[in-house]
Amino acid sequence: MTLSEMTERLFRGEPRAVARAISTVENSLSDSSELMKAVFPQTGRAVVIGITGAPGAGKSSLVDKLAMYYKDRGDRVGIIAVDPSSPFSGGAILGDRIRMSALGVDKNIFIRSMATRGNLGGLSRATVDAVAILDAAGFDKVIVETVGVGQDEVEIVKTADVSVVVLVPGMGDDIQAIKAGIMEIGDVFVINKSDREGVIRTEKELQALLELAHRPDMWNPPIVRTVATENKGIEDLSSAIESYYEFQRDGDNLERRKAIARWRLLELLRERLLADILKPSGAGQLIDRLAVEIAEKKSDPYSAVERILKQ
Amino acid sequence: MTLSEMTERLFRGEPRAVARAISTVENSLSDSSELMKAVFPQTGRAVVIGITGAPGAGKSSLVDKLAMYYKDRGDRVGIIAVDPSSPFSGGAILGDRIRMSALGVDKNIFIRSMATRGNLGGLSRATVDAVAILDAAGFDKVIVETVGVGQDEVEIVKTADVSVVVLVPGMGDDIQAIKAGIMEIGDVFVINKSDREGVIRTEKELQALLELAHRPDMWNPPIVRTVATENKGIEDLSSAIESYYEFQRDGDNLERRKAIARWRLLELLRERLLADILKPSGAGQLIDRLAVEIAEKKSDPYSAVERILKQ
Numbered sequence: 001m002t003l004s005e006m007t008e009r010l011f012r013g014e015p016r017a018v019a020r021a022i023s024t025v026e027n028s029l030s031d032s033s034e035l036m037k038a039v040f041p042q043t044g045r046a047v048v049i050g051i052t053g054a055p056g057a058g059k060s061s062l063v064d065k066l067a068m069y070y071k072d073r074g075d076r077v078g079i080i081a082v083d084p085s086s087p088f089s090g091g092a093i094l095g096d097r098i099r100m101s102a103l104g105v106d107k108n109i110f111i112r113s114m115a116t117r118g119n120l121g122g123l124s125r126a127t128v129d130a131v132a133i134l135d136a137a138g139f140d141k142v143i144v145e146t147v148g149v150g151q152d153e154v155e156i157v158k159t160a161d162v163s164v165v166v167l168v169p170g171m172g173d174d175i176q177a178i179k180a181g182i183m184e185i186g187d188v189f190v191i192n193k194s195d196r197e198g199v200i201r202t203e204k205e206l207q208a209l210l211e212l213a214h215r216p217d218m219w220n221p222p223i224v225r226t227v228a229t230e231n232k233g234i235e236d237l238s239s240a241i242e243s244y245y246e247f248q249r250d251g252d253n254l255e256r257r258k259a260i261a262r263w264r265l266l267e268l269l270r271e272r273l274l275a276d277i278l279k280p281s282g283a284g285q286l287i288d289r290l291a292v293e294i295a296e297k298k299s300d301p302y303s304a305v306e307r308i309l310k311q
Numbered sequence: 312m313t314l315s316e317m318t319e320r321l322f323r324g325e326p327r328a329v330a331r332a333i334s335t336v337e338n339s340l341s342d343s344s345e346l347m348k349a350v351f352p353q354t355g356r357a358v359v360i361g362i363t364g365a366p367g368a369g370k371s372s373l374v375d376k377l378a379m380y381y382k383d384r385g386d387r388v389g390i391i392a393v394d395p396s397s398p399f400s401g402g403a404i405l406g407d408r409i410r411m412s413a414l415g416v417d418k419n420i421f422i423r424s425m426a427t428r429g430n431l432g433g434l435s436r437a438t439v440d441a442v443a444i445l446d447a448a449g450f451d452k453v454i455v456e457t458v459g460v461g462q463d464e465v466e467i468v469k470t471a472d473v474s475v476v477v478l479v480p481g482m483g484d485d486i487q488a489i490k491a492g493i494m495e496i497g498d499v500f501v502i503n504k505s506d507r508e509g510v511i512r513t514e515k516e517l518q519a520l521l522e523l524a525h526r527p528d529m530w531n532p533p534i535v536r537t538v539a540t541e542n543k544g545i546e547d548l549s550s551a552i553e554s555y556y557e558f559q560r561d562g563d564n565l566e567r568r569k570a571i572a573r574w575r576l577l578e579l580l581r582e583r584l585l586a587d588i589l590k591p592s593g594a595g596q597l598i599d600r601l602a603v604e605i606a607e608k609k610s611d612p613y614s615a616v617e618r619i620l621k622q
Contacts, residue, residue: 033613040611054365152463170481254606261605264612265598265619266585272616273584274577287576294572295565300351301575302344305583308576 007038013076013138015110021137022112025129029122029275036129042136046078047245050144050160052153052185057166058192061228062237063145069234070141071108078134079111082127082146082156110134124152125267128159158185159260162244164237166190167206169198186221187244190237194225219247277308286311318349324387324449326421332448333423336440340433340586347440353447357389358556361455361471363464363496368477369503372539373548374456380545381452382419389445390422393438393457393467421445435463436578439470469496470571473555475548477501478517480509497532498555501548505536530558588619597622 001009001020009017021039025032049066053059060081067077114127127144134142144160146153157163165186189210191202203223210221222240226233248256278284286308293299312320312331320328332350336343360377364370371392378388425438438455445453455471457464468474476497500521502513514534521532533551537544559567589595597619604610 033617036613037611040613041608044608054367056365257606258602261612262598262602265602265605265615268612268616269588269619270581270585272620273588274581277580277584287573288569291569291573291576294576295568297352297355300348301572301579302347302351304576305579306344308580309583 003034003038007035010039010133010137011042013107015107018078018110018133018137019112021133022114022130025133026114026126029271032126032129036132039129039132039136043132044135046131046135046139046142047162047241048131048135048142048144048160049241050146050157050163051166052146052157052163053166053190053192057168058228059145059147059166062166062190062192062226063143065228065231065234066237067109067111067141067143069238071106075140076108076138077110078131078137078139078142079109080127080130080134080142080144081111081113082115082123082144082153110139122267122271124156125264125271127156128264131159154185155263159263161248162187162241164188164190164241166192167202168193169196169202187219187248188237188240189221189223190226190233191223192226192228194233195227195230199225219244283308283311314345314349318346321350321444321448322353324418326418329389329421329444329448330423332444333425333441336444337425337437340582343437343440347443350440350443350447354443355446357442357446357450357453358473358552359442359446359453359455359471360552361457361468361474362477363457363468363474364477364501364503365479368479369539370456370458370477373477373501373503373537373545374454376539376542376545377548378420378422378452378454380549382417386451387419387449388421389442389448389450389453390420391438391441391445391453391455392422392424393426393434393455393464421450433578433582435467436575436582438467439575442470465496466574470574472559473498473552475499475501475552477503478513479504480507480513498530498559499548499551500532500534501537501544502534503537503539505544506538506541510536530555594619594622 001017006017006020006024010021021035024035051059051063063079063081067079070077112130114123114130131142131144144156146156163185165188167189169191189206191199191206203225206223210223222243224233224237224240226237228234278287290299290304290307294301294304312328317328317331317335321332332346335346362370362374374390374392378390381388423441425434425441442453442455455467457467474496476499478500480502500517502510502517514536517534521534533554535544535548535551537548539545589598601610601615601618605612605615
């Protein structure tokens with residue numbers, strides 16, 4: 001498949017071309033460039049929904065049910081599940097197959113997990129590129145699901161049009177652990193597993209925290225109760241998402257889009273600079289040799305970096 | 312304080328010099344270089360313990376109780392709390408003060424939170440540098456606590472001598488959400504809040520997952536039950552940590568140290584390359600201007616990066 005064939009099929013929404021394009025942005029920075037230059041002008045139509053929360057909050061079930069809901073309403077839905085916690089094993093791919101069979105093989109739902117490959121970074125960049133690809137391929141809703149509350153994961157969720165934070169009852173005193181940063185990114189809050197004990201207390205505590213939190217845009221984030229495994233509260237969640245989407249679309253959100261653009265630019269720049277440094281033959285061996293010297297305490301990372309930059 | 316004064320006082324373990332040195336690695340990449348070149352040769356004596364787990368697992372209480380336990384045994388203990396989820400607010404600093412007053416003002420316990428500053432990265436590098444500073448300052452135990460299970464957070468925990476993963480009972484079916492990556496980094500597992508319902512089930516499920524997981528080093532990670540708020544199980548945790556520390560110290564762990572050194576080197580290289588690109592006057596404005604063009608869809612990140620690199 002040549003690049004122009006790939007993009008042509010991609011813009012028609014062909015699943016195989018979509019999968020191929022995502023693999024490209026995931027595996028090769030240099031091949032991504034031409035592809036993404038063609039993809040970007042075609043983006044901006046999808047509603048991008050970021051969903052985050054701690055492990056065990058039931059995010060995957062929630063995402064699957066929300067996707068089914070949208071599909072039944074006639075939308076095409078793309079799902080990107082960012083799974084940085086399994087960089088070593090094939091866990092992500094296995095997970096895709098399990099979820100795919102639950103969602104049914106369907107042209108209108110596309111699901112893909114993305115995991116880190118080695119330690120050269122680029123996961124955040126590849127993820128937002130994959131979202132752009134789904135957008136350009138005509139998916140009406142693109143859901144980005146991230147496990148955990150790490151630094152990169154927060155950044156990824158912040159690039160979405162609407163960010164949803166998923167909690168569960170019974171976090172008790174520990175709701176304080178959901179620190180300000182997470183509170184600030186949530187446009188919509190979900191208390192999943194809301195048939196469990198403690199839901200009222202969790203909701204009250206969350207409400208109190210939200211009232212304390214400073215929201216310069218005056219949006220008052222709604223709290224939605226769901227039981228994803230029983231398909232309860234999904235319509236409420238979809239309404240809450242739509243409300244915020246309309247709210248932010250009507251506002252002047254250039255500042256926000258500028259901040260996202262700046263972040264993407266710096267992520268890509270960082271990755272590209274490192275790739276350029278590692279390109280010359282011998283660069284890999286030099287890194288390995290210096291790593292051994294540092295491990296043996298014959299050198300330190302700062303001196304080693306200076307030696308690499310001198311070459 | 313000149314650099315040589317700072318390092319001299321640092322090596323004597325003076326808290327103010329330690330705090331100053333950590334601020335240096337946190338705030339300025341260029342000032343870090345000379346400092347860390349002096350610090351590195353003095354490292355390698357501390358036992359570095361990484362503690363991770365989902366928000367709400369009670370990590371902070373557990374870390375505080377473990378630190379008190381070590382202190383009572385005569386150790387000096389340093390704590391670095393990585394808090395990437397509150398990049399915007401002063402949450403981290405406030406948290407330090409609260410915890411410091413609980414731990415008591417004590418020359419033998421040093422606690423410091425580290426949060427992201429803007430989006431120029433460097434948190435991981437600054438964190439491992441801070442650990443090295445505490446090590447060089449003669450702290451016997453250095454505990455690195457990270458919230459969440461993000462990509463960077465996993466990498467930081469992997470640099471520790473002993474990695475502890477904290478769970479809580481009642482994760483039910485969702486223990487599967489603790490994916491392979493997290494399972495693989497845990498040398499010791501803690502079920503905190505083990506006075507709660509569901510502890511037996513959680514322990515059985517964890518045991519089953521651990522038996523499935525491939526451990527090339529043949530270490531069988533112990534599971535320790537704790538109730539941190541009541542100071543229960545802390546001695547067991549300390550024994551489990553010590554067992555693994557002795558196990559890995561006796562093994563041939565050059566490969567592991569090499570992998571850590573390589574990761575540190577690449578992190579630092581990435582940060583340094585970006586800093587060099589952004590150094591010339593006008594570079595900041597160029598980035599801002601390109602960010603606006605991307606936000607307005609007049610350009611795309613890939614074309615923008617090429618323009619930056621041409622300059």
